[in-house]
Amino acid sequence: EDQVTQSPEALRLQEGESSSLNCSYTVSGLRGLFWYRQDPGKGPEFLFTLYSAGEEKEKERLKATLTKKESFLHITAPKPEDSATYLCAVLMTGTASKLTFGTGTRLQVTL
Amino acid sequence: NAGVTQTPKFQVLKTGQSMTLQCAQDMNHNSMYWYRQDPGMGLRLIYYSASEGTTDKGEVPNGYNVSRLNKREFSLRLESAAPSQTSVYFCASSGSSWGERLYNEQFFGPGTRLTVL
Numbered sequence: 001e002d003q004v005t006q007s008p009e010a011l012r013l014q015e016g017e018s019s020s021l022n023c024s025y026t027v028s029g030l031r032g033l034f035w036y037r038q039d040p041g042k043g044p045e046f047l048f049t050l051y052s053a054g055e056e057k058e059k060e061r062l063k064a065t066l067t068k069k070e071s072f073l074h075i076t077a078p079k080p081e082d083s084a085t086y087l088c089a090v091l092m093t094g095t096a097s098k099l100t101f102g103t104g105t106r107l108q109v110t111l
Numbered sequence: 112n113a114g115v116t117q118t119p120k121f122q123v124l125k126t127g128q129s130m131t132l133q134c135a136q137d138m139n140h141n142s143m144y145w146y147r148q149d150p151g152m153g154l155r156l157i158y159y160s161a162s163e164g165t166t167d168k169g170e171v172p173n174g175y176n177v178s179r180l181n182k183r184e185f186s187l188r189l190e191s192a193a194p195s196q197t198s199v200y201f202c203a204s205s206g207s208s209w210g211e212r213l214y215n216e217q218f219f220g221p222g223t224r225l226t227v228l
Contacts, residue, residue, distance in 0.1 A: 043203075087154070
């Protein structure tokens with residue numbers, strides 16, 4: 001069965017304390033992996049797309065990487081404004097443009 | 112550009128009532144989607160429309176109907192609301208193309224918070 005699993009469910013960091021969020025997937029064929037940020041009461045906001053193993057994308061303090069089985073979202077020296085829920089989603093072969101989402105990691109960054 | 116817009120933002124219904132959630136996008140995207148988001152369940156696809164004139168069921172279609180009115184608009188209808196349909200509903204769109212590459216990133220609206228009593 002195709003699955004997308006994110007860990008940890010919740011993460012609390014102090015400002016400046018770097019860490020990584022994990023998204024592991026078991027799908028029959030990966031066409032793309034997507035990272036989103038979701039603030040409370042808002043819709044998900046697109047961050048990155050990764051298409052092939054070894055690919056990396058960066059945006060400010062965030063860096064996304066992809067292997068054949070998982071993706072990491074590395075957060076370097078986070079700030080309180082990075083607090084949000086981070087969602088990953090996969091696009092599989094043979095599924096048109098339908099995404100399968102994980103349940104997210106809730107990140108809280110404190111001073 | 113407004114991106115993806117949804118109306119209403121909040122709605123309270125009684126069991127058995129009907130309503131339509133509206134969604135519009137101004138990014139010239141081909142594909143549009145309706146999701147529901149429940150605590151601990153993540154985003155689940157209800158229906159999607161790969162292109163104007165087509166609609167298909169997603170993971171959780173029971174109790175819902177959709178209409179792709181034109182390329183910009185995609186509505187979700189609850190014919191007889193049930194408490195199990197209490198959720199946050201998101202509309203999304205995707206499918207811009209540059210040259211030969213089709214970009215599959217989905218862009219989301221702000222959501223509709225629906226409570227069914």
